[in-house]
Amino acid sequence: MSGRRSRSRQSMSPSITDEQINDLMAKLQAVLPEARLGINHRVSAARVLQETCSYLRSLHREVDDLSERLSELLAMADISGAEAAIIRSLLM
């Protein structure tokens, strides 16, 4: 195997192999929305981590926001009536 370094890893512990890092970084990149890193696969480890942190923060904020909106909704509409509709759309 060519020990080709495709990512800088000064922020990672030295006991992990380059291959392991690349593999894990690729898996992480795969769960980030494409718009954040572009189609270009050659993104530095630091950039992937940075975007991951940013994305995680936005997801946490979304949970907070949706919780508030759902709270308002529960005060107005009876969700047991919408149960069938919800399950139907979840199964689609």
Place this chain on the structure above:
Amino acid sequence: MESKSSTTGNRDNPNRNLHGSKTMMASHFLRALFRIQQTSTSSSSAGRSRRIRRAAYASMAYSAGTRRAWSRALLRKLRSRARLRFPRRLSRAATPQRRDMDQAQVLRKLVPGGPSMDDCKLLEETADYIRFLTTQVRLMQTVMDSVSS
């Protein structure tokens, strides 16, 4: 729902694990929502939003079970009734220091159980945590859309 994983058949397909979990997540979250609607009054709207938020993280954690460090950490926090808090943004005053700061350290604070993970584990757990988080967010959006219509 788009699949983010590669389609190599002989590798562990993370979305396979997610499918069964999605159903669990949905039923757990919906049951919690019904309960919250039944037991909350008009004067407790802030409390209701906090309960819904808690139910969201509980659904994620229960559907992931104990096989993941992040879900185990979340379950511990939920059971001890501890506050579920995540860092909101980088503090501006600390910016010069932050640039040198290990990005992995920043990430550790955002993933449940992060502080006790080594770098390898952190990356793995983060990818899994993000998958479950995005599923939960989509679930909440679906409930919003279904009830609003």
